[in-house]
Structures are given as structure tokens and as C-alpha cells.
Amino acid sequence: MVSRVVFGRGSFNQLNEILSPKRLNTKAPFIFLVDDVFKGNAWLTSRIPLSYEDKLLYISAAEEPKTSQVDALVEEIILTHKERPSGIIGIGGGTLLDLAKAVSIMLTNKGESKDYQGWDLVKNPAIYHVGIPTISGTGAEVSRTTILTGPQRKLGINSDHTPFDQVILDPELTQGVPKDQWFYTGMDCYVHCIESLNGTYLNAFSQSYGEKALALCKEIFLEGSLDVQESADKLMMASWHGGMSIAYSQVGVAHAMSYGLSYLLGVKHGVGNCIVFEHLEEYYPEGVAMYKAMREKHNISIPQNICANLTDKEFDIMIDVSLSLEPLWENAIGKNWKNIITRQKLKELYQKM
Template sequence: MQRLYQFQTADKIVSGQHAVKQLGDYLPGVNRDIRSVLVLTQPGIKDLGLLDSIYEQLEDVHVKTITDVMLEPTVGNIEDMHEDIKNDSYDVIIGVGGGSVLDAAKVLSVLKTNDQSVNDMLGTNLIEEPGIPTVLIPTTSGTGSEVTPNAIVTFPEEELKIGIVSPYLLPDLVVLDPMLTLGLPKSITAATGMDAFTHSLESYISSKANYLSDTFAMDSIRLISRSIVEAYRNGENVEAREKMIVGSMYGGMALTSAGTAAVHALAYPLGGKFKVAHGVANAMLLPHVMEFNLDAITEKLSNVAKEIRIADDGEPDQQAAEKMIEQIKEWTKTLEIPQDLSEYGVAEEDVEDLAVAASKITRLLDNNPKELSLEDMKNIYRRLLG
């Protein structure tokens, strides 16, 4: 355990069934004089009517809605949206959607108040000034972006995803409403749910893990492990959906303090080059990276296995840890997540480039409990080639 660690998250979090219907009660705490609001989302969310309640509570203010957020926002996508609003004045930005929307809302917020480009902000603590207030309302249970100081931007020309990390990306208000997730397709429930589980497990085994991050990580693991299959099989189960959305938030809080590790580092090139959805890439890689790390994290994986009751308290750590890895593999099968990268066009000749790209993501690799060589990374990718 590190002796010094830090934690910072959203200013206020409101959670519960139909919480979004109370948004108007909490907006004055974000900005007392709201006259103009930017709502950021995607077409499907608007078409499903998920914004209707929000609009009803904003009848007395000017509202502009942008639905142009890409599934994996590129720097060009964000710059185009910024160009659309740069001459407008907004008192708050409300992001309603999955991680892509929430990340885009964060970045647009600081672009409005800083004389900086997206490129200037890439990295850690490079944003110069706070943004305009933000309200983040997730409609998936996966990224935890609503409570993290991170935003991910895709650079298609370089086939890379790069992070922006700054406390100025943290929102003023988060609204967690499981009712907004009831209509999620099974594939998105599976991918985002395993993404959230990966955040929690990687934070728990991270070299930067600490007492605070462990608390959030383990609570997240408990909630997700008990609800992910039910949420997948029965998407209208509100209790399972609520556990998933809160578990996802806890995962975001855990990674805010401890950081994710090699799974995420290896996942980003798959998304950047082959358009593998982030949650799918994480789910595919997770058991194989845990197997690589096993000798360094045996006790921790054993703790998780015993906590979620797939191993007995008196069971040897090695045996319990191996059960945990097998449970992850079983979940991916049950959730019908692909396990063959060739389905996405990845071939043996791509392995070298993928490993080189992953090796550059030292911000995450440094958190891994074991050092990975280039050959180690190649071998992990190869295990996912049919």
C-alpha cells in the first residue's frame, strides 16, 4: 500500500430510480442563474425519449441540443462540435449518454473557457482553466466516466486513443438513474458491464492501489458480479440495473484513485486500429492479462473469488485465484462477448504493431503489478487469435 494517495470526484451525486425527474431541483446548486443550456447526446437516446423529462424541467431556459457525438469521439468530431458552439454562451452543459457522450461533454466544457486546442490538453494536468459547469447523466453502466477526471479522444490517422486527465474534467453534478438503462441492448449491457468490472479489478490489483480505491473497487466487484448476468438476461430488472449503474460508478471512483493497468493499455490500440468497442476489448483481454499477472496477484484474486463466493474461505489462494480467472472466462461466454480478434480483422502480422502501440501507454502500464515486455504483449494478443 502506498502511504500517500489522493481522491477527487464529482461535486454532487444523486442516485436512485427516476432520479432524472428531480434534475430541476438540483440545477440551482450547479449554477444559480441558468438561462442557456447545452444538451449533448446521441440520436438514439433522443429518439428513445430519454431526454423528455429533462426538457420538461428546462422549459424556462434556452436549450440547444447536439446529437453529433460519435461512438468513439475523434478529435475532429469534438472540434466540429466546438466550432458549432464557440460563439454561444451556456451556463451549463448536460451530457446524457454513454462514456463517449460524457467524455465529449467534459472536453467541450473546458474548450469553451480555455484558449487551448484538444491537442494542447492531451496528457495529465495540462488544462489551464476550469470549464463551464457540467451535469453528467449516464445511460449505460460501464465507463464510470461521470465520476472520473479522464476523457478519451480517438485519433484515427494515428490509430490511437489518447487520454486527457485533469480535475477540471470532473462534473458539478452526476445523476444516476437506472431507469435510463432499461432499454439497453444486450450487447451493450454485456460490453459496458465487463468494462466496469475491468475498471474495478484492475484498480484492485494496480500497483497504485490503496485503502480508499480498494473499498470502491471491492464494492463495485460485489455489485457487478451479482447483477451482470441478470441485467443481460433480463434487461427490465430494475434492481439489477441499479446495482450495475452504481457498481459502474464505484469502478470509476476506484480507477480515479488507483488507475487501470495493462488490460486498458492493450485495449486502446484495438479500438484505435480495428474499432473494437472498448468494453469488448477489455473483456477479451482481461482473463489473459490476469493469467500473466497471476504470480504477482494471487492473494488479491483469491480475495475477490472469496468475496463473490465462487471460492470457500479456507480454499488455498492459488486455487481460488484460478477460479476467479475461470469465472471471468465464463462470464464472457455467457454474455456472448467474442474471444477471437480475427473476427475484427486482426491477423498475426498486426501483432507487432499492436504491441508497440500498447507499449507507449506507460501511464497505464506503470500501474500493472508486473512489467510486460514487448514479447509478453505480443503473446497476449496471440492468445486471442483463433
């Protein structure tokens, strides 16, 4: 679990107070990985406490994070600075938070990041790392994984060394998020709840967090009685609770299939979950019905026919990626999932998207 967290509007201003005791020495910098959407945004960037040899790196979140991107960042940091950094701070959405987690791991573990895609492969603790989400829903701020697209698959570095040492939850930082993006990442949180609460891995711990996150999602996306600030505050907490729920259980069909879309077509994670979830009535009938009510209420258009012109070989690539995520399928279907989820079944589902 994340060991330290602060929450509240304006809590981003505590960043210097939080980081200062963690500085190893004046030659060991803090590296800030910041979504490049904030480039030129002095309201946020002027409050980043740069000192000594600290470095701010703007990174585009236009594409899902890649293992090659992680390796390039680690190499740049090693070549630029004589000493190992005091810490890595990720400021942005799920992409930036996952990059920050992965870079902090790879600064203390040999090899390439693709070598650590899987469960509990990381041997050495990561360096100190901090997560500061600027959009709510992904749960990346609290999860024990960092989702990366590698040369052969899209899979997380899942380990006890992955979670952030410190998280700052400041709902003010989410202002200005475009409505579509707000919905897509919010639905990522919602799908976390549905897949956790309907999974075979469900336990009392994950259920308590999942039920709270689901209640918050209903309040935010269905009831519509909250003002803008209260909605932002509650969505940030829904994201946290949803992430905690899947950390102690697992996700399911939507995520397994979304990874295939992302790997082959580069579809962003939140959008991919929505595209897939449109067609999962067989597995989550009540959840899909509620999702569609939310989509209609907020007048959101989901991309259609993205798989219309794919070849059999391309369908096979997506199916291979999806089937490789065995814990997700076992959570969703049960231990006999391989007798139920066939390649033909997945192809028929993908053909609807």
C-alpha cells in the same frame, strides 16, 4: 471528486431544479449532448428542460469519441452562441459523457483537445458540466479523465478539472439496453475492479471502492438472484464504485492493450476490454476465470480473430499506443515493467485476439 450527485429512480425529473440556479443569464444557454439513440424517444427527450437559447445536439455513439469531434463541437458552440454556455450536459453512455467533459474543458482552454491528452495539462477550470449516464459500467460519470482518440494516440484528458460538477444517477434511464451492450459495459466495470485491486498503486481508498464494486458485479453477473430493477440499480452503483477505485489507483494490462485495438481497428472500449481479457490469465488468473464464468452464464459471444490479417506495421501501431500508457503498465507490473513487457510479448498477445 464529483461534488454533487443524486441517485434514484425518477431523479432525472430533478434536472430543471438542478440546472436553473446555474443559468448565467438568458443568453448563456445550456447545451445538451444526447446519444442519438434517444432521437424520437419522447419519454426521455420531453423531460429535458429547454429554455431561452438552450440547444439539444444529438450525437452518435457508434464510434469512440475523437479529439477532432470535440474541436468541431466547441467551434459550433462558439460560432452559434454569442455568450459562453451556462453549462454542458451529457446524456448517454461513456462516449457522450466523455464528450461532455472534453467540450466543457475546451470552452475555457486554448488550442486543440489533442494538446491536453495526458496528465494534468489543463490550466483553466472547465465550465459547469453535468453527467447523466444511460448505461452502467464505464465509470465515465465519476472519473477524472475523458478518453479520446487523437491523431497519434488514444489517451484521456486526465485532470482535476475533468470530473463532472453534478451527476444524476437514474437507473430507469438504462432500461432497454441490448444484452450484449449491457454485458460489455458491465465487464468494463468488472475489469476496473480486477486491475485496481491487483495493481501496485492500490491503496486503502481505492481498495474499499474496488472491493464493493467487485462484490456487486459478482451479485449481478454470477449469482443471478436479482430482479431486473434491482440489478439495474446495483450495476449503476457498481459503475460508480469501480470508477472511484481507478480514480485513486489506475487500470492495467487490459485497458492498455484495449486502447491499441480501439485506435487501430475502432473497437468499442467495452468490447475491446473483453477481447483482451480473454487472454490475460498470466496477469489476472482468478479474474479471468471469473470473467469467463460470467460470459458463459449469460451466453455472450466475444469477437474472434480480429487481428488475424494485420500486417507487422499495424501490430507496431497498436503496440506503440499500448506502450505509451506508462502509468497503466507500472500499476499492473511494477516499476520494472519495461524489462518484462516487450514488444514481442505484446505482439504475441495481440496475435491471439
